[in-house]
Amino acid sequence: MSDTAASDAKIHLEGRLEPRDGWRAETCTIARTLDVLRTKSAMLVIREAFYGAERFDEFVARTELSEPVVAARLRELVADGLLERTSYREPGQRARQGYALTAMGADLFPALAALMQWGERWLGPSGVRLEHHGCGAPLTVELRCEAGHTVASSGDIGLARAPRGSR
Numbered sequence: 001m002s003d004t005a006a007s008d009a010k011i012h013l014e015g016r017l018e019p020r021d022g023w024r025a026e027t028c029t030i031a032r033t034l035d036v037l038r039t040k041s042a043m044l045v046i047r048e049a050f051y052g053a054e055r056f057d058e059f060v061a062r063t064e065l066s067e068p069v070v071a072a073r074l075r076e077l078v079a080d081g082l083l084e085r086t087s088y089r090e091p092g093q094r095a096r097q098g099y100a101l102t103a104m105g106a107d108l109f110p111a112l113a114a115l116m117q118w119g120e121r122w123l124g125p126s127g128v129r130l131e132h133h134g135c136g137a138p139l140t141v142e143l144r145c146e147a148g149h150t151v152a153s154s155g156d157i158g159l160a161r162a163p164r165g166s167r
Helices: 003-014 029-037 040-050 056-063 067-079 109-122
Strands: 083-089 095-101
Touching: 029 040, 040 056, 040 067, 040 083, 040 095, 040 109, 056 067, 056 095, 067 083, 067 095
Parallel strands: none
Antiparallel strands: 083 095
C-alpha cells in the first residue's frame, strides 16, 4: 500500500471515530485478544492445531520450537480456553496427553486465514494455500456486514457504540 493509500484509509476512518470518546484501552478487544495469544510461538502452536497437530511431539516438530517453549504455550492456550487436553493411547503404550481446539480456539480461524492472505499479498507466497474441499478453489477472507454487503475498503467502515450489555 502506498503512503497515499494508507493516508487515505486513515482519513476515511478518522471522520467516523466519534464513539471513541470515553473509550478505554483495557476494553479493546484487539488488545485483549493479543493478551491471550501473547507471542508468535502461541500463534504457531494454534496454526498447527488448525493444520491437524494433536500431540506434543507434532507441535514441536512442526513449529520448530523447543520443547520447553511448546510446553509453556500449550499450558497457556489450555488455561485460556483455546485448546483442551485430550487423552490417547498407542497400542502397548501408556496413556498420553493430546490437544484439540475448543470452540473458542476454532473461532480464531478467520483471523489466521486473514493473516495468511495478507502475508501472501505483501510478504510473498508461502508455498501452501487454503482451499475449499468442495470445489478446490482458493479461500479468500472478506468483510461483510450482517446484512450481507461486502465491505471493500476502510472508507466503508464506521465505528459505533455497541448496545449496552452486548459482548
